[in-house]
Amino acid sequence: MILKDKTQTSSASIKLDAGIKQEHDVAFYLRRAYKHSEKVMVLNDLRIEHDGESAQIDHLIAYSYGFIVVESKSIRGEVKVNEYAEWTRSYKGQWSGMPSPIKQAELQLKLLKQYLCANTEKVIGKFLGIQQGLGMRCYDVFCAISSDAIIDRTKAPKDIADKLVKSEFVTDVLDKKMNFIKFYNVVGKVYDTRPTFNQEELQNICQFLLGNTIQHESNSINEARAAWPAPTNITATTFAKPFTASELAEKTEKLTVNEAKPIVLEAITAQCKHCGDCSALSPQSGRYGYYVQCGKCGGNTPLKRPCPACNGLNTKVSRARSAYSLICANCSTPTKFILKSN
Structure with missing residues (x-):
C-alpha cells in the first residue's frame, strides 16, 4: 500500500x-x-x-x-x-x-x-x-x-x-x-x-x-x-x-x-547555478534560448528546465514583455519565473 x-x-x-x-x-x-x-x-x-x-x-x-x-x-x-x-x-x-x-x-x-x-x-x-x-x-x-x-x-x-x-x-x-x-x-x-x-x-x-x-x-x-x-x-x-x-x-x-488534479505552480525564483545567488540576475537571450546572467559571479544559467508539475523535459521558455514563463508541452502547465535584478 x-x-x-x-x-x-x-x-x-x-x-x-x-x-x-x-x-x-x-x-x-x-x-x-x-x-x-x-x-x-x-x-x-x-x-x-x-x-x-x-x-x-x-x-x-x-x-x-x-x-x-x-x-x-x-x-x-x-x-x-x-x-x-x-x-x-x-x-x-x-x-x-x-x-x-x-x-x-x-x-x-x-x-x-x-x-x-x-x-x-x-x-x-x-x-x-x-x-x-x-x-x-x-x-x-x-x-x-x-x-x-x-x-x-x-x-x-x-x-x-x-x-x-x-x-x-x-x-x-x-x-x-x-x-x-x-x-x-x-x-x-x-x-x-x-x-x-x-x-x-x-x-x-x-x-x-x-x-x-x-x-x-x-x-x-x-x-x-x-x-x-x-x-x-x-x-x-x-x-x-x-x-x-x-x-x-x-x-x-x-x-x-x-x-489527482494538478495544481498550477505560481512561480519559480530563478537562481544562479554557480554561486546560488538570486538577487542580481539579468535576463538574456542567446543561441540556446533565454538565460539569466549573475551580476555577482558573472555566470550564466539557462531558464529552461524540467516541468515542475510533471517532470517532463519537453518544455519551452517564453517571454511576454518583461515576464518569462516556462511552458510544458506535455501537461500544458505554465510556470512564471521570478527574476530579482537587484
Whole structure:
C-alpha cells in the first residue's frame, strides 16, 4: 500500500530539481510493485522527530518483519566507493569527494528505531499479556542511484556494494531482503525465526509515524492520493480505527493517477547555478534560448528546465514583455519565473 505519496515540488536549483526527479523515479517503481500489497506499506517523504533530532526519509518501507529506509541519490556521471567505504563522484571529468548516502540512511534508520522503541506501548500491542518489543525487528537500508549513473563497486566492502542499486532494480533487492516465505514452503516457515507484525499492528505503526510529526507538503502536487491522508492534528495516544485489509484494497483501487488534479505552480525564483545567488540576475537571450546572467559571479544559467508539475523535459521558455514563463508541452502547465535584478 502507498500510505504517503511522494509530493512534487519545484526548486530554483537545477541540481535540486534532479534530486527531486530521482525521488519521483524511485517512488514510481515502489508504487508499481506495492500499491496493492497488504504486507508492504510505503511512506514517501516521511519526517520524524525524536529527542531533539529530526530526519527526512526519502522512502520508508514498513513490512511484516520490519523496516527498510531507501535513500534516493541523483548522480550524473560516475561514482566510486573505495575499500574504506568512502565515496567519490565525477562531474564533467572532475572528481570530488561526497558524503556517503548509505551512512546518511543508516543515521535516519537509527533515529527511526529509537523513536519507535521509545513509543513501543503506543504502536504495538501485547501477546499473552506480555508487551512486545520493536528492537529485534529487521532494520535495513539501501541507496537507489540514478539509472544513467556508472557505479564502480570493485573496491567497495561487500556489505556496502550490496546496498547500492540502480533505480529500476530497487524493488528486486527489496523483495529479496523482505524474503516473504511462500505459503507452500512449510520448511522455510518453520526455520524463519523473524518476529512478525500482524496487519493491525502494521497499520497502527504507520498511523503513528504519519500522525505524530507534521509532514511538510507545501506547494506540492500528489501523483495519486494515498490510502491514508497524512493527519496533522492526531495526538501521540490517539489513533483512528485502522482500516481492514479489504477496506484498504478497496480505497486504493479507486484512487487512480487521473484523480489527482494538478495544481498550477505560481512561480519559480530563478537562481544562479554557480554561486546560488538570486538577487542580481539579468535576463538574456542567446543561441540556446533565454538565460539569466549573475551580476555577482558573472555566470550564466539557462531558464529552461524540467516541468515542475510533471517532470517532463519537453518544455519551452517564453517571454511576454518583461515576464518569462516556462511552458510544458506535455501537461500544458505554465510556470512564471521570478527574476530579482537587484
